[in-house]
């Protein structure tokens with residue numbers, strides 16, 4: 001059976017944390033636990049400061065098994081207004097990633 005995952009194009013991530021909130025609500029996770037976390041990375045250049053937001057999945061990501069079983073997309077995908085997150089087979093996402101300069105492919109167990 002094909003393995004599924006998430007492709008996150010963090011080039012577009014605004015750091016809004018909507019994916020975290022949606023994931024927490026969907027799974028009713030307690031405080032401090034979430035299937036996805038958004039990390040802020042600050043790089044100070046000589047005359048400019050660059051801020052990147054890097055969302056990454058944690059061990060608690062189950063790829064929204066209950067939702068995807070019934071044909072719905074994962075809730076983080078649905079709630080990301082910047083459309084950074086794509087759900088699909090790892091093979092299809094890897095192909096898609098070839099066109100994306102700053103992205104991560106997650107294939108949780």
Ligand code: SF4
Pocket residue numbers: 006019022023024026034035036057060061062063064074075076077
């Ligand atoms: S796929 Fe579901 S469980 Fe995984 S990070 Fe997104 S919302 Fe959380």
Ligand code: SF4
Pocket residue numbers: 012013014015016017018019020038053055079080081082083084085
């Ligand atoms: S919802 Fe989308 S834009 Fe907002 S933090 Fe998550 S990945 Fe980034």
